[in-house]
Amino acid sequence: MASRDTAPLWVFGYGSLVWRPAFPHRRREAGYVVGWKRRFWQGSTDHRGVPGAPGRVVTLLRAPGERVAGMAYEVEPAARERVLANLDHREQGGYARHEATVYRTPNDAVAERALIYVATPDNANYLGPAPVDAIARQVVASRGPSGPNDEYVLALDDALRDLGADDDHVRELAAHVRALRR
Numbered sequence: 184m185a186s187r188d189t190a191p192l193w194v195f196g197y198g199s200l201v202w203r204p205a206f207p208h209r210r211r212e213a214g215y216v217v218g219w220k221r222r223f224w225q226g227s228t229d230h231r232g233v234p235g236a237p238g239r240v241v242t243l244l245r246a247p248g249e250r251v252a253g254m255a256y257e258v259e260p261a262a263r264e265r266v267l268a269n270l271d272h273r274e275q276g277g278y279a280r281h282e283a284t285v286y287r288t289p290n291d292a293v294a295e296r297a298l299i300y301v302a303t304p305d306n307a308n309y310l311g312p313a314p315v316d317a318i319a320r321q322v323v324a325s326r327g328p329s330g331p332n333d334e335y336v337l338a339l340d341d342a343l344r345d346l347g348a349d350d351d352h353v354r355e356l357a358a359h360v361r362a363l364r365r
């Protein structure tokens with residue numbers, strides 16, 4: 184078996200990394216991680232909001248028995264260190280590296296130890312739960328260096344639909360955001 188240093192590096196995206204990985208990868212495969220739920224509970228002051236007026240982006244919370252669909256990428260080996268440095272920079276607004284197994288089916292793993300970026304409640308930008316209409320209003324009002332916050336929500340909703348993934352939280356928020364934009 185290959186040692187950890189020479190094993191392929193897989194990254195699992197469940198937010199913007201689903202539709203905009205922006206790093207060289209050898210292949211990608213849809214999959215899911217188990218024991219987590221996805222929530223728009225992380226504040227963004229560097230991508231979809233600004234300091235003092237944060238937007239909302241997704242993070243993962245521990246949730247035994249639940250699963251989160253997303254996209255797994257096998258990083259181009261020659262670019263491994265550059266990709267890690269760029270991802271650490273991109274996710275620096277409160278996310279830290281974790282590891283998870285990515286599954287294609289319950290008995291078949293895409294990757295045993297994929298890297299995922301998770302923003303835990305102890306980070307300075309964490310916002311936590313709020314009613315969906317309040318989150319939607321915050322999203323529609325927010326914009327940051329990476330663009331409007333509503334674009335992030337709708338792009339994630341579209342990407343998950345393309346994957347055939349059901350995520351009630353994302354779907355409900357996207358419906359509220361669309362209604363506010365009308």
Ligand code: SIN
Pocket residue numbers: 195196197198199200201240241274300
């Ligand atoms: C991810 O996409 O996996 C992390 C959260 C984000 O950057 O939106």
